[in-house]
Amino acid sequence: AAVADPLIIFDRTATIVHANAAAFAAFGGLAPGMSLSLKFRAPEMQALLDGIVSGTMASDVVDYTEKLPVERTYRVSASSVGHGTDLYVLVFKDQSEARRIERMRADFIANASHELRTPLASIAGFIETLRGPARNDAAARDQFLQIMQNQTGRMARLIDDLLSLSRLEMKPYLRPGTEVDLRQTIDSVIDSLAPLANENGIAIERDFIDGPISVPGDRDELFQVFENLLENACKYGQSGGRVTVSIAHAEDGHDPGIDVTIRDYGPGIAEEHIPRITERFYRVDVENSRTQKGTGLGLSIVKHILTRHNARLSIKSEVGKGAAFTVHLPAQ
Structure with a gap:
């Protein structure tokens, strides 16, 4: 019972004698007295059970994939328990991750x-x-x-x-211990990208809440997040002629954080691309991305930095109406 991996003890007839809680959780419908051959029908499992029970192998290991409810792959080892007990044990090591x-x-x-x-x-x-x-x-x-x-x-x-x-x-979960002045950081990002905006005919508009805005985090990393998002907005939303950068208190009353939204008014992103857009090398438009000197890694970097800051990114877009990338930063 203390073993964390799914573990099943069975007898010479390949009938379950005992299964621990992890085995019950992993393989629903187990019960003492049940035939293992009926429960695990995969050929590799049948061969493993036959070899152990017949005594031709003292121990053996196979890879077994459980398809439902979700696909999981296990390294399954079988061996006898002690000497002459007529009991055997199956241990399932989850290899899925x-x-x-x-x-x-x-x-x-x-x-x-x-x-x-x-x-x-x-x-x-x-x-x-x-x-x-x-x-x-x-x-x-x-x-x-x-x-x-x-x-x-x-x-x-x-x-x-x-x-x-x-x-x-x-170091994905290293929590930065300093406070970042969000207003000053985003102002610096906008200033640094002013030449690119001018080159693309984009006007950058600010819509910031009043008062000091501080969040816990690493300034250089948050600068990289907003620089990446604003650069994308200036490049891919070029046809819209303007980009809006807004800082507001989070709309969710239970979450006293800060929302930073970078909105462009360009061609927008089709719905099917949105769930995958932060994957490495995923591009909505390969040719356009390369023309704009994109590496296909920018949003993946954004996602990793936000994970480190206990923050998240949400994306809303409609084809023909531009895209809005919102960074939700916790206040504490």
């Missing part, structure tokens, strides 16, 4: 490799051209060198974002 992380890592490496391969191939092609056909063509040389510089800049931004994400993931 480890498998999920493994899959995420594989996807992440594949995505990062793909994102780096494109500019590298481009640069390699231009170097070859500069050494051959364009060797003495000054105009082509300048054009190609500019493109190569843009591509190396893109790779550098991608690596910076990957390192930033890696640092955040190594």
Whole structure:
């Protein structure tokens, strides 16, 4: 009963003698006297039970996947209990989280490799051209060198974002111990992005509540959050001509926090993209994102920083009416 993993004791006929609370919780409908062969019908489980009960194996391990109610993968070990007791034990080690992380890592490496391969191939092609056909063509040389510089800049931004994400993931729950002046931080973000806004023909409007606004947190990290969100609004909401940055007390009466909303009036985001938009490398419009020098990691970094601050991000959008990204920050 003290074992945290699901554990089942059975006899020589593969009938359940005892199951702990974790086993009852993981596999509903267990009861002493029930046949394990009927409960676990997967071929690998049948082979495991047969081998143990027949005495051909003293112990064995298999991987078993339970499909319902949610898919879970277990490493199942079976062995006899003591000597000559005619009792055997099954222990289920849940591998689901480890498998999920493994899959995420594989996807992440594949995505990062793909994102780096494109500019590298481009640069390699231009170097070859500069050494051959364009060797003495000054105009082509300048054009190609500019493109190569843009591509190396893109790779550098991608690596910076990957390192930033890696640092955040190594300490996801480190609680910052300082107070941040939210008004001053967001004013600094708006000032720093003024050239980009001007370049894109965007007017940034402020709508801040009165009085001092302080929240617990790390100033540099919160600066990165709002810089990322405002930069996206200026780039992807360009057609709307303006972006509104508002600071307000949280609308939820039970939560005395602060809401910071960055709203653009551009093309908006289709509903099916919203749940996935904070995933690494997920892009609503791949071509537009690359044109705007996006790495596909910005919102993933935002999400990780907000998790560290016990804060959250909500996104509301309607196609053709722009998008609103709201950061909900706790007051204490």
